[in-house]
Amino acid sequence: MTKPGKFSIQLSGTFILLSIAISTITAFSVGWISRLVLLTSAGINPIHSDSTAVALREASFSSGSAIGVLDDGSSRGMSGKDIITQLPAPKVLAGKQVPYTTYTSKSFPSEGTSTSNTLHIDRTVPLPLYISSQSKKQFDGGPDFRSDTKKSTGDDKGWKPLNADPPCDACSRGKEKKNELSITEEEEEDSTEASSINDDGHNDDSDGLHLPAGQHLLVDIKDVDSEFLNSEERLASAMIELTNESKLTLLSYHCHSLVPIGVSCAGVLLESHVAFHTWPLEGVITLDLFTCGGGKLVPLMPLIERLFSVKQLPSEGENEEDIPEPTLLWAHKLRGFREGFAPGYVRTSNPLDEGLGWSVLGRLDFDMKRPLLSTKTAFQHVDIYEVVDPDYRNLESYQLSLSSTDGAYESMHPEFFVPNKILFLDGVQQSTLYGDAPYHESIVHPAMFTHENPKRVAIIGGGEGATLREALKHKTVEKVVMIEIDEDVVELSREFLKEWSDCSDLVGSTNSCFEDPRAEVRFEDAMPYFISAFPSNKAVNESDKCDVIVMDSLDPNVKISYGVELYTNDKYIESLYNGLTESGILVIQLGESNTEHDPADEVGKFEKRAIFKEKLKEVGFKSMHIYTEEHCEFQWPWTTLVAFKDAKTQQSWHRSVAETDIKIRKRLLATKSGRPALRNYDGATHYKYQIPPKSFEISHCRQEETPAECAMLKNTDTFMGVNEDDSTIVYNPVMERRLNHRVKADK
Numbered sequence: 001m002t003k004p005g006k007f008s009i010q011l012s013g014t015f016i017l018l019s020i021a022i023s024t025i026t027a028f029s030v031g032w033i034s035r036l037v038l039l040t041s042a043g044i045n046p047i048h049s050d051s052t053a054v055a056l057r058e059a060s061f062s063s064g065s066a067i068g069v070l071d072d073g074s075s076r077g078m079s080g081k082d083i084i085t086q087l088p089a090p091k092v093l094a095g096k097q098v099p100y101t102t103y104t105s106k107s108f109p110s111e112g113t114s115t116s117n118t119l120h121i122d123r124t125v126p127l128p129l130y131i132s133s134q135s136k137k138q139f140d141g142g143p144d145f146r147s148d149t150k151k152s153t154g155d156d157k158g159w160k161p162l163n164a165d166p167p168c169d170a171c172s173r174g175k176e177k178k179n180e181l182s183i184t185e186e187e188e189e190d191s192t193e194a195s196s197i198n199d200d201g202h203n204d205d206s207d208g209l210h211l212p213a214g215q216h217l218l219v220d221i222k223d224v225d226s227e228f229l230n231s232e233e234r235l236a237s238a239m240i241e242l243t244n245e246s247k248l249t250l251l252s253y254h255c256h257s258l259v260p261i262g263v264s265c266a267g268v269l270l271e272s273h274v275a276f277h278t279w280p281l282e283g284v285i286t287l288d289l290f291t292c293g294g295g296k297l298v299p300l301m302p303l304i305e306r307l308f309s310v311k312q313l314p315s316e317g318e319n320e321e322d323i324p325e326p327t328l329l330w331a332h333k334l335r336g337f338r339e340g341f342a343p344g345y346v347r348t349s350n351p352l353d354e355g356l357g358w359s360v361l362g363r364l365d366f367d368m369k370r371p372l373l374s375t376k377t378a379f380q381h382v383d384i385y386e387v388v389d390p391d392y393r394n395l396e397s398y399q400l401s402l403s404s405t406d407g408a409y410e411s412m413h414p415e416f417f418v419p420n421k422i423l424f425l426d427g428v429q430q431s432t433l434y435g436d437a438p439y440h441e442s443i444v445h446p447a448m449f450t451h452e453n454p455k456r457v458a459i460i461g462g463g464e465g466a467t468l469r470e471a472l473k474h475k476t477v478e479k480v481v482m483i484e485i486d487e488d489v490v491e492l493s494r495e496f497l498k499e500w501s502d503c504s505d506l507v508g509s510t511n512s513c514f515e516d517p518r519a520e521v522r523f524e525d526a527m528p529y530f531i532s533a534f535p536s537n538k539a540v541n542e543s544d545k546c547d548v549i550v551m552d553s554l555d556p557n558v559k560i561s562y563g564v565e566l567y568t569n570d571k572y573i574e575s576l577y578n579g580l581t582e583s584g585i586l587v588i589q590l591g592e593s594n595t596e597h598d599p600a601d602e603v604g605k606f607e608k609r610a611i612f613k614e615k616l617k618e619v620g621f622k623s624m625h626i627y628t629e630e631h632c633e634f635q636w637p638w639t640t641l642v643a644f645k646d647a648k649t650q651q652s653w654h655r656s657v658a659e660t661d662i663k664i665r666k667r668l669l670a671t672k673s674g675r676p677a678l679r680n681y682d683g684a685t686h687y688k689y690q691i692p693p694k695s696f697e698i699s700h701c702r703q704e705e706t707p708a709e710c711a712m713l714k715n716t717d718t719f720m721g722v723n724e725d726d727s728t729i730v731y732n733p734v735m736e737r738r739l740n741h742r743v744k745a746d747k
Helices: 013-041 050-063 185-197 232-245 298-308 355-361 395-401 436-450 466-471 487-496 526-533 561-568 570-578 607-619 649-653 657-667 683-689 694-700 708-712 716-721 733-742
Strands: 066-068 085-087 091-093 113-120 122-127 213-222 250-258 263-269 272-279 284-291 327-336 368-376 381-388 420-425 428-432 456-461 479-483 519-522 546-552 580-592 623-629 638-644
Touching: 085 232, 113 232, 213 298, 232 250, 232 263, 232 272, 232 298, 284 298, 298 327, 327 355, 355 381, 355 420, 355 428, 368 487, 381 487, 420 487, 428 436, 436 466, 436 546, 436 580, 436 623, 436 638, 436 649, 436 657, 436 683, 456 466, 456 526, 466 479, 466 546, 526 561, 526 570, 561 570, 561 607, 570 580, 570 607, 580 607, 607 623, 623 649, 623 683, 638 649, 657 683, 694 733, 708 733
Parallel strands: 091 122, 456 479, 456 546, 479 519, 546 580
Antiparallel strands: 066 085, 113 250, 213 284, 213 327, 250 263, 263 272, 272 284, 368 381, 381 420, 420 428, 580 638, 623 638
């Protein structure tokens, strides 16, 4: 008998064993269910066997490959067939020293993906330093503009081979080193050549300076094969080949196959990153590549085109000719900060930081953008691009103009649908195909028709040959001396800009204006040429003087030292005056027009223009007139100044519309085609040039000391008493805008 307050329980051995078994099974079930919930929420398939999980981990962190598995244990392509996806691993380029890095990742629930793979760089086997010959071709702007379109493309004078100018060459986070075991003698020579070719130091941090800057390449492609766009393996292989052939270092990448279709990949580069996303049903892929370093990214475009512009395959019964070629749109942008971080960096010395960068390379909306040429002469960078801007032309009309479609307006008049060509020197736009006639006719003919009998003409600059072409249209012209400092610009223009120097339609001329017997082309610096030839007015032979001098060189707004000298050097400006006959006319293009918002030229960005006008007065020019042309295809109306050595010449300047048209008919050479020799200039156009724009009057009146005539503007009646003989006016847009209608031409 037990004591009060005490109790005892007797359990059988069977009960104890059953209790332990039930507890164990319950704990295991709860744990298994918890694991299932956690792994599923993390996007991991919990049904994999242990061996598969181990294989995945080993593949990802050892060999660098991975296997993507669907929820049902397989990977599925667009065709519906079960496949096993094994993605390639990025490898170290031979001769490249890649620092070890730390890796951190975070995975989130991804119900919208069917596979998820992460690959890391394989450091065990260096990749041979090999660049495929296909990647060395010149960029032809995309599959829409291959050789079958009968359009010219660049050659070895343009884009450099990829291995000659690697994008990561100047990025100090991934230095190349010589490795005698992995680099052949031939490859070592290539490496030496590469370092000498890469002279673009605008973002070079090889001295240990890490600039907060880089370059960004954006690419959009449509009409791409759907199977390719839904293949994680093929896309990953293309990304790795892109980085390998461009000598970038891909540290790791991560890809997702999306549900129900599509692929997204992001790669971490030693130099920055590469990423893309696909829409297989629409046939579209978008890609972006960002790198540090001074190497160019634009030359990678042919490689990107080859790897990612995969043409669709015809379906059963479909004609292959009806399958559209992939269309490629791209843009290049400079990113980050250079000024203030790179000692001595000047934005205007980098062509990619000038108009070339923001007006052409930086635009993604061009239907076509094809570099015909990119090279560097002894004096400057030369870039020529061919573009189709959808705001003015469209790709469909251009392609139709190349066809032989019966009755199509485009095929009957292909000259109206050709792409625009744009010439850049040191990144600054010089002229365009669409703006050729308005610009070059406006700079030549107003002065030539103002002169009674121009026989001898001098052209300073004008390497494209278009200014020469316009001067040679005058029957009175006996000789045109063109002084161009850069012979390479002339030769490149003859090859890539043939329209600019085409005189084949002029009766009595030659196919090329440069070959016209009246043309004398001199390759030398115009400044010492004129200073030496015309040092003083008395010492010059009258027969050597010119009736018209056209200064078609850098405008005064360009911040280049030798360009500034053209507008500020006293001896040179005096020699221009001395080089003209007594009735001679000097023509100068002065760059973009000012606006009503600008201050006086003397204190604003047009300071050099103001200095130049003052120096022209000082040397003796009696009358100056400014006019603008709005159709030159520049971003602003373009300004030209004419300076008359004889004040009476302004009477001819103010001829009527009819008088100018009559002179045009009598003066110009006939054309073989019967078409008018001029496309933009006529009597009405000249009449518009006679009155300077209002903005120049406003700028003139904003001088620190307000001119007296500006005060007269408050009372328009005051002008009624002004002497109608305005021969004393040298440059005065206020008076010229009001007295112009009272100036009569000599009969």
